[in-house]
Amino acid sequence: MKRIIGLLSVAFLITFLLAGCDNGKLNFFSWEDEVTLKKEVHEQIMADSLSFTFLSEKNYPEVYARLRSICDKLARTTKNSSKTPSVSWSIYVLHDDNTVNAFSTPGGGIYFYTGLLRFVKNEAELAGIMAHEMAHVLRRHVTSALSKQLGISLFFGLLSGISDAEMTGVFSDAAANALALKFSRDDEREADRCAVAYLAKTDYDIGEFITFFRDLDQQEHEEMQGENPAMHDVLEFYSTHPNPKHRIEEIKKEWKRLGKSHGNTYTDEYQAWLEKLPEPVSIAEQYETEVISLPLQDI
Numbered sequence: 001m002k003r004i005i006g007l008l009s010v011a012f013l014i015t016f017l018l019a020g021c022d023n024g025k026l027n028f029f030s031w032e033d034e035v036t037l038k039k040e041v042h043e044q045i046m047a048d049s050l051s052f053t054f055l056s057e058k059n060y061p062e063v064y065a066r067l068r069s070i071c072d073k074l075a076r077t078t079k080n081s082s083k084t085p086s087v088s089w090s091i092y093v094l095h096d097d098n099t100v101n102a103f104s105t106p107g108g109g110i111y112f113y114t115g116l117l118r119f120v121k122n123e124a125e126l127a128g129i130m131a132h133e134m135a136h137v138l139r140r141h142v143t144s145a146l147s148k149q150l151g152i153s154l155f156f157g158l159l160s161g162i163s164d165a166e167m168t169g170v171f172s173d174a175a176a177n178a179l180a181l182k183f184s185r186d187d188e189r190e191a192d193r194c195a196v197a198y199l200a201k202t203d204y205d206i207g208e209f210i211t212f213f214r215d216l217d218q219q220e221h222e223e224m225q226g227e228n229p230a231m232h233d234v235l236e237f238y239s240t241h242p243n244p245k246h247r248i249e250e251i252k253k254e255w256k257r258l259g260k261s262h263g264n265t266y267t268d269e270y271q272a273w274l275e276k277l278p279e280p281v282s283i284a285e286q287y288e289t290e291v292i293s294l295p296l297q298d299i
Contacts, residue, residue, distance in 0.1 A: 029106075029143040031085045037143075038090065038107025045111075055093035055114065055278070062276045067091045067112065067130075070123065074131050077201035078138055087137065093117070097281045100216070102299050104133040106142045114277055120212060123266035123273075127202070128195055128209025132299055135194035141187045192247055196254040205263040206255045213248050 029037075045052050057064045071089050078084060087108040099113040110133045120126050136142070183191070199206045 025140070025144045026147045027140055027144050028147045029140075031107075034085075034107040034140065034143055035088075036107070038105050038109045041105045042090070042092075042109055053095045055095045060093070060276060060278070062273070063093060064091060066273050067093070070127050070130055071110070071134075073202055074127060074134060074198050077198045078134065084138060087134075089134075095278065095281075100219075102129055102133055104136045106137065106140070108137050110134070110137075117277065118274065118280065119215075121215075121265075121267060121270070122208060123270040124204040124206075124208035124264065125212045126270070127204045128199060128206070128212060129299060131195035131198040131209075132191045134198065135191040136183065136187070139187070139190055139194065141183055141191070145184070145187075188247070189250055192251055193254050196251055196258065200255075200258045200260040203263045205265050206251075206260055207262055208265055210248050210251055210255075213245075213251075217245060 046054070055063065068089075068091055071091055075087070075089060078087075089108045089110065092109070092111045094111055094113045096113045097115045097118060099115045100119045102110065102112045102116050104110045110130065116129070117126070120129070195209065196206055199209065
């Protein structure tokens, strides 16, 4: 009898897992769940003032206005099917000049470090990074990864007969670890491909998305040689991301496949906009005033 119950449990689980697949990706979460999760994650980030310092929108409205204008331009290109969720994008700037990074959260939260904003040379580069983060959200990579974890937990939970309270704990623990999840290489490649598709429907130069990864690769080489320690946290980027050389080739292929010509970079406008940021903070000054931690979920 126990064996029969176990087999029925497995059959039920398999049916449940397959029912939750969207375009081949398992996902137990509704879009409404992701919106709720976005709010909860933001509250956690806000509470961690030692690791995250927000740039005030009240004091720097022009900084946020331009980022939102870029986001709005890209958002108009993402409505490619009826299955694409309607996203209320939330843009945040983290004041940390020594961290070259950005990350997204389920439901449409995107966070940019001032170190990244200073590192890129023009708006087209930044648009490529933003498009990549938007793709992570729209393709629901975080909740898909969480669902895989939950699927394994459910599988063993059903077989071992753990209590409802224990199963509730399984879901709670997985949600708490959402930001600690690293994207798979397949997720990164998909986000890059989607980013190119979004950019191709704008006037931005897709080649600048490639330039960003080339500059990052060069920066790493200089840091490894001890030639340029000023941007030491570029190495931090490499601790949570695939090697950019391979990504460059994939982006080139997708760019070529779409047949998009070169576009605008908005370099002069971007450099003028950078002056709206606070005065740069040196590495020594920042270490004296705050604790620098790894970004949780990245480009």
